[in-house]
Amino acid sequence: MEDKKQLEEKAIVLYKLEDRPPLMETILLGLQHMLAMFVGIITPPLIVAGAIGLDTESTAFIVSMALIASGIATWLQIKTLGPIGSGLLGVHGTSFTFLPPAISAGLAGGLPLIFGMALITSPVEMVLARFVEQARRIFPPVVTGSVVMMIGLSLIGSGMNDFLGGVGAADFASPRNIILALFVLSIIIYFNRFGRGLARIGAVAMGIIVGYLVSLPLGLVDFGPVAASGWITLPRPVAYGLSFSWAAVIPWVVAYFITSIETIGDLTATAEASGEPVTGKLHSRRLRGGVLADGVGSAIAAIFNSMPNTTFSQNIGVIHLTRIGSRVVGLACGTILLVLGFLPKIGALVSVMPRPVLGGATVAMFGLVATSGIRIVSRGGLTERNMFILSIGLALGMGVQYVPEATEQLPAVVASIFEQPIATTAIVTCLLNLIIPREEKEADVDAD
Numbered sequence: 001m002e003d004k005k006q007l008e009e010k011a012i013v014l015y016k017l018e019d020r021p022p023l024m025e026t027i028l029l030g031l032q033h034m035l036a037m038f039v040g041i042i043t044p045p046l047i048v049a050g051a052i053g054l055d056t057e058s059t060a061f062i063v064s065m066a067l068i069a070s071g072i073a074t075w076l077q078i079k080t081l082g083p084i085g086s087g088l089l090g091v092h093g094t095s096f097t098f099l100p101p102a103i104s105a106g107l108a109g110g111l112p113l114i115f116g117m118a119l120i121t122s123p124v125e126m127v128l129a130r131f132v133e134q135a136r137r138i139f140p141p142v143v144t145g146s147v148v149m150m151i152g153l154s155l156i157g158s159g160m161n162d163f164l165g166g167v168g169a170a171d172f173a174s175p176r177n178i179i180l181a182l183f184v185l186s187i188i189i190y191f192n193r194f195g196r197g198l199a200r201i202g203a204v205a206m207g208i209i210v211g212y213l214v215s216l217p218l219g220l221v222d223f224g225p226v227a228a229s230g231w232i233t234l235p236r237p238v239a240y241g242l243s244f245s246w247a248a249v250i251p252w253v254v255a256y257f258i259t260s261i262e263t264i265g266d267l268t269a270t271a272e273a274s275g276e277p278v279t280g281k282l283h284s285r286r287l288r289g290g291v292l293a294d295g296v297g298s299a300i301a302a303i304f305n306s307m308p309n310t311t312f313s314q315n316i317g318v319i320h321l322t323r324i325g326s327r328v329v330g331l332a333c334g335t336i337l338l339v340l341g342f343l344p345k346i347g348a349l350v351s352v353m354p355r356p357v358l359g360g361a362t363v364a365m366f367g368l369v370a371t372s373g374i375r376i377v378s379r380g381g382l383t384e385r386n387m388f389i390l391s392i393g394l395a396l397g398m399g400v401q402y403v404p405e406a407t408e409q410l411p412a413v414v415a416s417i418f419e420q421p422i423a424t425t426a427i428v429t430c431l432l433n434l435i436i437p438r439e440e441k442e443a444d445v446d447a448d
Contacts, residue, residue, distance in 0.1 A: 013273075013275045014322075014323045014324050015324045015325065016274065016276075016326065017087075017088065017275075017325050017327055018326075018327070019326045020326065020328050026326075026328055026329055027332055029322060029324055029326075030329055030330070030333040030334075031332075033318050033329065033333035034333050034336045034340075036205075036315055037091060037093045037312045037314060037315055039202075039204050039205045039208060039361065040096075040314065041066050041070050041093040041337070042063050042066060042067070042094075043096075043361070043362060043365065044066070044096060044098070044099055045062045045063050045094065045306070045307065046059065046063065046350065046351070046358055047099060047103070047159075047162075048103055048114070048307070049351070050162060050167070050355065051103045053168075056348070056351050058111075059347075059351040060225065060347035060350070060351040061233070062111075063347040063350050063351060064233050064344055064347035065235065065306045066094050066301075066341075067341030067346070068341030069301035069304050069309060069341075070091075070093045070306075070309060071335065071336075071338035071341060072300055072301075072304075073092035073294075073297030073298075073309040074090075074091045074092045074330060074333060074334030075331060075334045076293050076296065077090045077091070077092055077290060077293040077294075077311070078091075078327050078331055080293075083289055083292060084292050085290065085292075086286040086287070086289045086290035086293065087286060087327065088270045088286060088325075088327070089315075089325050090266060090270050090311045090315075090330070091311070091334065092293075092297055092309040092311060092312065093312045094308075095259055095298075095307065095308050095309060096151070096369055097259050097308075097310070098118070098255045098307050098308050099151070099158075100151060100154050100155065100421070100422050101251035101255055101420070101422070102114050102118075103158065104248065105248050105252075108245065108248070109245060110240070111305070112241040113244070115240065115305060115306075116242035117245070117248050118299075118301070118308050119242060120242075120244055121252040121256060122256070122295050122298045122308065123295065124252075124253050124257070125259065125291060125294050125298065126299075128257070128260045128291060129288050129291040129292035129295065130288065132260075132287050135257070135260055135264075136261065136264065139257055139430075140380055140433060141376050141377055141379040141386075142377055142390060143426070143433055144262075145373045145377030145378075145379075145380075145390070146393040146394060146425055146426075146429040147393075148258065148369065148372060149369075149372075149377075149390070149394065150393070150397045150398075150425040151258075151373075151422055152370025152371070152372070152373060153370050153394070153397075153401075155362075155366040156367065158362070158366075159359055159362035159365070162181075162355045162356065162362060163356060163360060163362075164177055164178065164181070164359065165356055166355035166359075169355065177355075178356070180211065180215065180218075180357065180360070181356040181357070183211060183360070184208065184210070184211035184357050184359075184361055185207070185360040185363065187203075187206060187207040187210045188203050188206070188360070188361060188364050190203075191203035197321055204361050207360065207361055208353070208358070211354075211356075211361075212353060212354075221352055221354060225351065226349055226352060228348075229345050229348040230345075231343065231344070231345065233341075233342060234342075235304050235305075237305075238305070240305060246416070250416075250420065251423045254422060254423055254426040255422070256298075256308070257426075259294060259308070259310040260291050260294065262310060262313070263291050263311045264291065266312070267287055267290045268283070268287070269313070270311075270316055270319065270325075273316055274319060274325025275325060276325070290311070294310055297309045377390055385436055385438060388432075388436070389429050392432060393425040393426075393429035396424050396425065397421040397422065398421065
């Protein structure tokens with residue numbers, strides 16, 4: 001009780017978790033959350049679509065499904081259903097963590113393999129929900145941070161291809177594409193460093209919007225697919241079918257472990273920002289429900305032709321900015337996402353975005369993902385031991401990325417695991433963390 005009072009004094013909130021702001025205020029606040037997360041939701045399906053060569057119609061459809069899946073998962077997380085959900089203002093969106101395994105699966109087996117692997121491995125997170133504390137010990141900051149950093153580094157190549165116009169483009173790496181992408185990147189840098197409030201939080205969205213508008217007079221946008229799309233789209237469960245591959249299992253399992261740990265951190269930060277307790281039985285129950293909602297939401301997303309979902313950390317900044325932790329605001333955000341998902345012209349507008357505009361944004365985003373890995377590692381202390389584990393894990397992970405032939409002479413089963421840079425980094429850092437002795441103080445930090 002004393003801890004809660006101290007937190008409430010520290011986090012001065014205008015509307016607490018159970019409060020209900022006026023209707024119009026609720027809608028506007030929900031819109032703020034949606035704007036802060038919109039780009040994060042649509043970018044992963046756009047990246048995957050570009051990497052595996054999807055047509056515009058299919059790209060628009062999976063973007064719409066990503067919005068719908070995010071809306072459903074947000075409602076599930078906030079409203080709760082039995083043991084599912086935290087009840088906190090934790091909004092959901094498409095996870096960047098799954099991009100590398102999704103691209104790899106897409107190149108090997110198309111959308112059926114992506115959605116099949118997402119669905120068949122989602123129980124990993126549902127089971128982890130029962131072992132929240134144990135999961136945190138198995139994947140301490142040095143391991144999760146190393147893997148997150150590897151994810152960002154492995155995606156930069158994909159972002160750079162879009163930066164230059166997209167693989168296979170007739171004008172690939174042309175001065176016009178480079179200038180446009182640099183312009184978008186400059187806008188993002190400006191708003192991130194000199195913007196205030198929501199403009200700073202939504203710097204990436206601002207860069208994409210401005211870049212999109214600049215592309216119009218340059219004749220880089222073909223609105224044909226937008227005109228051809230309908231006004232309402234209905235979800236079609238398992239529209240592309242589902243398939244499975246044992247060779248792809250490890251990266252997906254690792255990704256679900258990582259998002260579980262991220263969700264624990266996000267929900268703890270959300271509780272703190274909302275003036276709610278971050279210790280005790282209530283918080284532990286919320287964490288278990290939150291991680292379970294992550295897994296169930298990801299399974300639903302796969303059924304509805306979308307990549308796995310997870311809590312979005314950028315929206316914690318919106319709670320701090322507005323000082324409003326009311327759950328009805330999150331439900332309003334989820335409703336707005338659902339409405340946008342049912343409007344196919346929104347997905348079509350996104351799908352015809354010039355690749356350099358997307359690339360200018362994703363290069364920045366993937367770089368931020370990589371550096372956020374360092375921040376996670378630092379939570380366990382930037383000790384010589386942790387930096388050594390990080391360096392070895394990254395060196396071998398990047399080694400496999402740069403030299404795919406490294407695993408060709410290994411047994412097929414082993415090669416199928418270690419040919420994935422993220423899986424390599426995860427396995428190596430886990431083993432080193434278990435083998436290399438830790439000082440008592442460092443062990444305590446890692447377990448926190």
